[in-house]
Each structure stands twice: as C-alpha cells, then as structure tokens.
Amino acid sequence: MTYSNEKLSEEKVFKDPVHRYVHVRDKLIWELIATKEFQRLRRIRQLGTTYVTFHGAEHSRFNHSLGVYEIIRRMVDDIFVDRPMWDSDERLLCLCAALLHDLGHGPFSHSFEKVFHLDHEDFTQSIILGDTEVNSVLKKVGKDFPKKVAEVIAKTYENKLVVSMISSQIDADRMDYLQRDAYYTGVSYGHFDMERILRVMRPQEDQVVIKSSGMHAVEDYIMSRYQMYWQIYFHPVTRSSEVILTKILHRAKKLHETNFSFETKPVHFYSIFNNQVTVKDYLKLDEAVILYYFQAWQEEKDEILSDLCQRFIDRKLFKYVEFNPSKQMMDLMELTTLFKKAGINPDYYLVVDSSSDLPYDFYRPGEEEERLPIHLLMPNGEIRELSRESEIVDSISGKRRTDHKLYFPEDMINHLSSKSTVKKKIKELLNLE
Numbered sequence: 045m046t047y048s049n050e051k052l053s054e055e056k057v058f059k060d061p062v063h064r065y066v067h068v069r070d071k072l073i074w075e076l077i078a079t080k081e082f083q084r085l086r087r088i089r090q091l092g093t094t095y096v097t098f099h100g101a102e103h104s105r106f107n108h109s110l111g112v113y114e115i116i117r118r119m120v121d122d123i124f125v126d127r128p129m130w131d132s133d134e135r136l137l138c139l140c141a142a143l144l145h146d147l148g149h150g151p152f153s154h155s156f157e158k159v160f161h162l163d164h165e166d167f168t169q170s171i172i173l174g175d176t177e178v179n180s181v182l183k184k185v186g187k188d189f190p191k192k193v194a195e196v197i198a199k200t201y202e203n204k205l206v207v208s209m210i211s212s213q214i215d216a217d218r219m220d221y222l223q224r225d226a227y228y229t230g231v232s233y234g235h236f237d238m239e240r241i242l243r244v245m246r247p248q249e250d251q252v253v254i255k256s257s258g259m260h261a262v263e264d265y266i267m268s269r270y271q272m273y274w275q276i277y278f279h280p281v282t283r284s285s286e287v288i289l290t291k292i293l294h295r296a297k298k299l300h301e302t303n304f305s306f307e308t309k310p311v312h313f314y315s316i317f318n319n320q321v322t323v324k325d326y327l328k329l330d331e332a333v334i335l336y337y338f339q340a341w342q343e344e345k346d347e348i349l350s351d352l353c354q355r356f357i358d359r360k361l362f363k364y365v366e367f368n369p370s371k372q373m374m375d376l377m378e379l380t381t382l383f384k385k386a387g388i389n390p391d392y393y394l395v396v397d398s399s400s401d402l403p404y405d406f407y408r409p410g411e412e413e414e415r416l417p418i419h420l421l422m423p424n425g426e427i428r429e430l431s432r433e434s435e436i437v438d439s440i441s442g443k444r445r446t447d448h449k450l451y452f453p454e455d456m457i458n459h460l461s462s463k464s465t466v467k468k469k470i471k472e473l474l475n476l477e
Contacts, residue, residue, distance in 0.1 A: 047184040048072065048136050058110055062223050066114040072185060073113070073139055079177035080327075081147060085109055087330035091225060092152045093285040094276065096359055098229035105146050105153075111220035115242075116142035116209060119216070123242055130247040134206050136185065141196035141210055144178065145217060147171050151331040155286045159293040160316050167326055169194040174323045208251035213418045214241070214265065222265075222272055233271035236264040246421055253427060256420045263436045270440055278399040280449055284361040287451045291392045292338060292352045299346055308340035348392050360455070365474055367396055367450035375473050376450070382473070386466045388456050399447040450474075 050071040058066040068074050076082055085105040094101040116138050124130040148167030150156045157164060172178055172194045182190040195201035199211055210216055219238055226234025244258030254262055276282075296310055300317045310317070312333055315325040341353040355361065367376075376396065383390040418430040431441040452474065460467035470476075 048186075060107075060111065060114070062111055062220070062227055063114045066110045067117060070136065070139065072136065072181065073143060075181045075184075076140065076143055076178060077110075079181060081171050081176050081178045082106070082109070082144070084327060084330055085146065085149070087332055088149055088151055088153070089331060090221065091228075091276075092155060092282075093289060094225075094229065094279070094282045096285040096361070097279050097281040098231075098276070100228045100230050101225070103224060103228045105149050108221055108224055109143055109146050111224055112145060112210070112216045113139060113143040115216035115219055115238075118242060119209060119245065123245055124247050127247050129205070129249060131203070134203060137189075137192055137196060138206055138209060140182065140189075140193045141206070142216055144168065144172060144193060145197050145210055147178065148326075150326065151329050151334045152286075152289055155289050156293070156334075159290055159297070160321075162316075162321070165197060167323065168197055170323045171327070172197070176323070176327075204250040205247055205252065208416060212251060212416050214252070214254070214262065218269065219265070222269055225272065225276060226268075229276055231272075231275060233275060234268050236268045237261045238265075241265060248419075248421075248427070251416050251419065253419045253421045254430075256422050256428075256433065259420060259430070259434055262418060262430060263434055266430075266437050266440070274445070274447075278447060280364050281361065283397050283399070283449065284364060284451055285356065285359075287362060287395045287397055288352055288356050291395070292341075292349065292356060295346070295349045295352060295392060296337075296341070299349060304346060306341075307344055308337065310337060312337070348389060352392065355453075362393075362395070362451040363454040364449040364451045367448045369396065369398075369448055379470065379473050382466050382470050386457075386460055386464070386470065388453070393453050393456065395451045397449050397451060399445075 051069050052071055052074055056068040056074060058068075060066050068077070083106070088105045089095065089101070090103050090105055090108045091101045120130075120132075120135045120138050125132070145168065146164070148164040148169070148171055150162065150164060150167070153164060156162070172182065172190050179190050182193060192201065196206055196210060199207050201207050208215065219241070222234045222236070223238065226232070240258055240261040241254070244255040244261070245252050246255060296313065297317050299306070300310060300313070312325075312329060315321045335357075338353045338356055341349050342357060344350050344353075376394075379394060380390045383394050388394075420428045420430055420433055422428055431438040454476065457467060457470055457474075457476070460470075
C-alpha cells in the first residue's frame with residue numbers, strides 16, 4: 045500500500061461548532077495537522093482585530109483550515125464520487141490544498157501584509173516547498189507532490205476544476221469562513237443552506253457548477269456574503285483598530301531605520317524591517333509575539349509609539365467621521381496643517397481609510413480573472429452564468445460600494461487649550477461641535 049492510500053486504524057474527529065465534526069481517516073492529513081507549521085495557525089486569529097469589536101471573534105486560522113478541509117472532504121468523498129468529470133486520483137491533492145491553503149498567514153494577517161508588502165499566498169507556497177515539517181510529510185506521497193499542492197494554492201495547477209473547489213466565487217474557503225465568522229461574531233446574516241449547495245454541486249471540466257434547481261440557495265449565499273462584508277469585515281470600529289495597528293508597525297519600522305534605541309528591541313522584526321525575511325523568521329511570528337512587543341513598547345521613550353501601543357492594548361480607539369475624497373480633499377489638507385500646528389503628527393493621527401482597499405470582495409462576475417463567475421447547469425445541459433438567471437444577484441453584480449472614513453484621536457483634540465483657535469477650527473472641520 046502506498047503512503048497516499050494509508051488510513052488511520054480508526055477515524056479521528058474534531059468537534060466543530062460549524063460542521064459538527066471534522067473527520068480524518070487519511071494518515072497524511074493527520075500527520076499534516078500535527079506539523080509545527082500547521083499548529084502555528086492556532087496562534088493567528090481568523091479575523092485579525094475584529095475581536096476588538098465583536099468579542100466572540102477569537103477563532104483561529106486553525107479552526108478555519110480544518111473547516112475548509114471538511115467541506116472539501118465531503119465534496120470528494122460524498123458528492124463527486126463516480127461523477128463522469130471527476131478524477132478520483134485528485135482526491136488527496138484537494139484535501140491537502142484545502143487544509144494548507146492559509147498556512148502562510150502572518151499575525152493580524154492583512155494589516156501586517158499591507159505594511160510590509162508581504163503576500164500570505166507566497167509564504168504558503170514557500171512553507172509547502174521549503175525545509176519544513178509540512179514539506180517532509182507531503183514528500184512521502186511523492187517527490188513532486190508538494191509542488192502540486194503549491195500550484196493548486198497558486199491557482200496555476202493544470203486541473204482548473206481542483207483550483208475552483210478552493211478558489212472561486214463559490215468555494216470551500218468562502219463557504220467555511222462566512223459561516224464560521226457569523227457564528228463567532230454572533231450575527232445572523234452569514235448563514236446559508238450549505239447542505240443544499242453541496243448537494244447540487246457538479247464537477248465539470250474546468251470548474252464546479254451548480255444545478256439550476258439550487259439557484260435560490262446560491263442567491264442566499266451571495267446575499268449572506270454581501271451583508272457580512274459591510275456589517276463585519278468593513279465595520280468602522282474594527283477598521284479603527286486596524287489603523288492603529290498599522291501605524292504602530294509603521295512607527296516601529298521608521299524608528300528602526302533612524303537607529304532609535306529601543307528598550308525592548310524588535311528582534312523578531314529585524315529581517316522584515318530590512319526586507320530580508322526568511323520562511324524560518326516568518327514562522328516565528330504569531331499574534332502572541334506581536335502583542336508582547338505592543339505591551340512592552342508602551343514604555344518606550346518615543347511618545348508616538350508608546351501612545352499608539354497603549355491605545356491598541358487598552359482599546360482607546362480613534363474616532364471617525366464620514367469622508368468624501370472627491371469633495372473634502374481641501375478639508376483634509378487644512379486639517380493636516382492644523383494638526384501640525386496643534387503638535388499632533390498627522391502621519392499617525394489623521395488617517396483616511398477606504399473599505400474598498402481591504403482584501404475582501406463580494407460577487408462581481410468577470411472582474412477577477414482568478415475568481416470565475418458562478419455557473420448554473422440548466423435542465424437541458426446548457427451552462428448559464430448566475431447573474432443572467434437571478435435578478436437578485438444581477439442587482440448587486442458589478443456595483444462597487446466604497447466607504448471612506450477619516451480617523452483621528454478625539455481625546456487629543458479635546459485636550460488642546462479651550463482658547464485655541466486651532467482646536468475650534470479642527471472641531472469645526474470634523475463636525476465635533
């Protein structure tokens with residue numbers, strides 16, 4: 045028996061609040077879960093700083109990765125078996141790619157990536173292909189097996205059907221995180237009938253399609269997703285904490301570049317600050333490490349770094365007002381000047397944040413090459429794009445919603461002298477009167 049076919053002596057299960065149970069029978073999957081690179085995902089939250097807004101959102105990338113694996117397991121073991129377009133030889137590859145698809149996420153994922161110009165997918169591939177425990181386990185299947193797993197995650201694998209199961213407009217990744225994020229944030233809008241969607245999925249040559257009889261379940265999924273982006277992922281309070289987190293990292297990098305003498309030296313950041321980060325260095329970073337520095341940096345002599353870290357640790361967030369870039373740029377320029385006069389550094393304390401810049405999207409067919417539109421399989425065998433059949437989906441397709449907020453520390457403004465004309469003008473421009 046080859047390693048790829050080896051099974052555990054008895055099935056292992058993880059109790060899961062979203063899927064009830066996550067089932068593992070393959071020895072390969074069980075060994076991958078036990079690797080230190082995969083266990084690190086327990087120390088990285090799925091939703092970054094969202095726990096600051098929704099206190100239940102403490103779930104990890106580990107939770108989510110197991111969930112994506114379980115959805116794919118059900119597809120390949122229950123739904124696709126014996127379907128004419130499905131190649132059962134791809135089963136184990138699908139399971140591994142699903143389990144490992146988020147392996148390269150860093151602490152506070154997207155904010156961290158934005159500051160240091162990193163890409164978690166690049167790191168995922170580097171971990172899979174590098175000198176790691178994950179790579180050693182995958183190689184037991186075959187010398188080129190790690191490369192195949194990395195290609196699925198990079199969306200370059202030759203079998204596009206396999207890629208679409210993990211990365212498309214309706215994939216296992218999204219189906220898990222929408223339900224999981226809804227569960228842990230305690231909201232009702234991320235729920236949809238996944239059981240129904242799975243039952244009507246059919247493998248085609250280059251992607252998974254949905255039987256037209258399941259269109260209403262897919263509409264529900266699309267609307268759930270649309271609501272989750274605006275109610276959870278773009279929540280202005282979460283964005284405030286992300287703004288502060290981002291500014292802490294920028295400030296620490298700038299101080300390092302100017303040879304500032306840190307009381308608590310940013311040892312874990314050196315290779316990132318110097319744009320020489322290795323996989324080994326990257327894997328040492330998790331949210332516990334980052335929060336240790338933020339905790340310690342509250343005592344640093346640099347007032348900006350100290351203040352920003354106190355704000356993040358103690359949840360003293362920036363306030364925000366609606367901001368229209370096309371109409372209020374002159375106001376922003378004037379505020380920048382006034383902040384400087386008031387001794388408040390606008391580079392760190394006056395921030396425009398646009399939700400359209402965040403790495404989430406809702407259903408926009410044709411706008412993303414790598415995310416194929418959802419296709420319906422009609423009773424006569426014809427394939428039709430979803431928004432051509434669904435008025436509900438058509439009504440939100442291709443419509444980009446942007447949301448701009450201006451963030452600032454209201455407490456600092458309030459502490460300015462009451463006689464100050466600068467204070468009066470700032471409050472006027474921010475509508476704080």
